[in-house]
Amino acid sequence: METTTKETNFKSEEYFINMGPQHPATHGVLRLLLTIDGEIIRKVEPDLGYIHRSIEKMCERDSYQQIVHLTDRMDYLSSNINNEAVCLTVENALQLEIPERVKVIRTIIGELTRISSHCLWWGVMGMDVGALTTYFYGFRDRELINDIFEETCGARLTMNYNVPGGLMFDIHPNFVQRVKDFLVHFKTKLPEYDRLLTGNVIFHKRTKGVGILTKEDAISFGASGPVARASGYSCDVRKHHPYSALDKVSFNESLKTEGDTFARYQVRIQEMWESMSIIEQLIDNIPEGEHRVTTNAVIKLPKGEFYQKVETARGELGVYIISTGTKSPYRLKFRSPGFSNLSLLNHIAIGGKIGDLVATMATLDLVIPDIDR
């Protein structure tokens, strides 16, 4: 297909480039078949399945406790929130009464996971756009949160700390102190992020007006999370369908309307401030009480369908369980946020340059195992 551009009369041929499964900008095994004309992108077609482990098929033979541990490997940057999603679905289905303490701790750990995921995103966003030092500042802050998790849950990335009925074991004695120290530290570092990258004029040129997503497209493409909120669609599950202790905290939803790459960037930075304020409201009054409600060893959900929405760092994760009363679900579907956010990449990347595609993909914050499941 050759296109004759108006001004020039010589023909320009499009050629096909493979931003393949092994590429620094795809953060994982995502293959993009780019049809480009010189530098301008004509078509982006993602080719998925390189890390597809058919988690949904595995869930049909596993018990509910074992399914929780599988969700760590889906969106590994917000693994706590994924665990919480499945546990909430099971607990709501069994109408279990969850102690207040568990709800508060789950919300705190969820918000900490969101901050650590956004720190990694910010570091990698800087690296994708060319500023290599942001990577190390982002990871320095993420390490502090990983230490908090390592001390309380024993693992840094795939925590498996939530179990249906509460938490596997209680929080570590100096968990509260470490979280407070982290908040003090991060409050001085987040303004530094702004001074280093947000204010930078080159960064503005690279991100303003790039990859614009209108509100109607965001809704039609099923986008969720910061990607949709940057285009003005208020879809924060923590606000509209609050779960755990989120109804007891007051925070405002970070919304923007421009919908370009810079707006998505600002929404995530704003979300880090919001998460910190949520943790502050909860960290001092963690109620005393049981850290776990004993459920019988083999959990059997009543017959019926159960759906639970949760706000992960990437967007709205939905767990849809169809149960026929046996020990493992009849059908379990994960509505993954990355999957719909990826489907709009083609729509917003057309016409941009390769540099724009890389910047847009960085703000879509794609985690490929979350897409492939």
Added chain:
Amino acid sequence: MTNEALQALIGSWYPNPEATLPPEKKEAPTSDEALPTEEIVVNPSLLEFNEEGSQFLNIKVAPEKLHSLMERLKQDEQTKFDYLFCLSGVDWGAELGVVYHLESTIHRHIVVVKVHTADREDPTLDTVYDLWATAEFHEREVFDFFGIKFNNHPNLKRLFLTEEWEGFPLRKDYEDEINMVIK
């Protein structure tokens, strides 16, 4: 709008021609679980509501009426379901089916639409890609794992698995001794 109001509204779109008007509908004010489900107005062959076992209103619709119902749900002023957030294929044992979870960004209510096809060799349904753009990828995934074809879908081919993969993994009758480890 609550589930009952939704049900009454959507029920009114498909009047049942031969239904005689029974004395009156007993309104059971208890929890919406035990709502009497005899629809006096709705034509059962096209539409069926049921409530138990799920917190949302479930609508079971016949395949040929699927697209018009979806269009109506999206365009109608009172419902305005413009956010399709979850489209999942399900193998109900005898029949293959697709479950649509719809949410309205204005009224913030959620409805679940289910459609079943009895034929397992060549199941085809209408696509909803023209209503919600997210359906393109979701329907390709359902085709990839269940083999349900969607007519006039932009490019219906396997999304995750390679082209020459035979069989549809998420079906209940899928056999694969290498990868499937049954404990």
Added chain:
Amino acid sequence: MGYFTEIYKGIKTLLTGMSVTGKYFLSSRKGAITQQYPDNRETLKMFDRFRGEVIMPHDEENRHRCTGCQKCEIACPNGTIEIIWDRGIDEETGKKKKKIDQFVYHLSMCTMCGLCIDVCPTDAIKWGQNFENSVYDRTALTRVLNEPGSKLLPGVED
């Protein structure tokens, strides 16, 4: 005039960016966060709840607490634990009783999810802190957790 103010503002933001990295450059003496891993092995102490690998603690008389109830084997999502048990005669009561022969633990398949330790009724298995598990040949990753010739701690009932 917008032309020059635009240039001025641009350069000002560039300089603030440089000031941030400059600050880190000057305070680079104490700032480095790299863990000199192979050198600081003696001083390196992992958190006490760190999930390194599953171990079965034995007391001085080489006795462990595992009764061979296989609850962990059922709970494990990946079939990492295999318990080979046989019928043995209990010393005191003389009745037939389940005794474990080998508690086989495939570290290569373990995903450190902690479900086995969570479900064990007699707290027989614990988390070990050692994370240096790389080996040259895969069979070395299959371990037998109970020491040869170890017996069940009396008085432990499931």
Added chain:
Amino acid sequence: MTKALSITKGVHDWLFSIMSENVASIVEMVLIALVYLGIFSVAGLFLVLIERRVAAWFQLRIGPNRVGFQGLLQTMADALKLLSKELTGTEKADKFLYNLAPYFVIITALMALAVIPFTQEFHAFDINIGIFFLIAISSIGVIGILLGGWSSNNKFALIGAMRSGVQTISYELSIGLSLLTMILITESLQLSQIIEVQKNGWLIVQGHIPAIIAFMIYMIAGTAETNRAPFDMAEAESELGAGFHTEYSGMKFAYFFLAEFINMFIIAAIATTVFFGGWLSPFGITEAIPILGVFWFLAKTMVLVFLMMWFRWTFPRLRVDQLLTLEWKYLLPLNLMNIVLMAFIVWQNLTIQF
């Protein structure tokens, strides 16, 4: 031709005594070439090490400190490793051009070194068109990059090469013009002559406002010329992988890598010679010992090299079209205005003389 130090004078006389006129001068030139080659390949290695240490300090890291004392032999080890690496290449590549490309780049980098005045006597070729020769040489380097990218038959390399081609050609313009502004004061292209003029006040002081503007434009264009920092479109890691030298390995890759660092050194060296008075010590404090000139020259160059490194580790990357708009819409008009301003100042001789 070479007003060399006592050692070199001794060698010079000895050579001329035993050989005929032109044979001796040829042997002398070969000797100088070998000396320069030795010095600068080692200097290139240390520049790489300095870059990695400075980058580490910017990024809360420690940088290479294992090989040799504080990592001094690290790049030597890298060079040996690259020497022992297998020279792979794509089989449908254009063999001849593919192998020729690295030599283009490394030769131009080393040729430009010949003209740079390290100190009064330590100055290989003092030709009277010094600056003009330097600019001409640095534009040949881009042919090597274009050849390398195109002939390695890899789409990413092709894009990288085209980007670096368009970038270097357009930024040559602003380098030339910014140096031209300074020539207005010195009225001579000869590098030693330029330093003579700066005996009574460095050019950056003499030319005050237009000189500072010219210096800023020169530094921006210089960083773009060597494909570094905010303008490293040619090997944009996150977009094109390794850009034009994706398909090179072993010593061929080492040439590209070394040439980039020597180019950086040349850009800094030209800036010190033209703007900061080459080997002149500030306020003439060490006029007595001429040999100290080398120290001053290297100190100033290292400060500028550090500045370029600071750019690299702070700024994100520009897009290719923004890069061109920056050059043609911002640097070029500024440059032309600057020349007019400088001409006016020199005409009214408002320059500050000490």
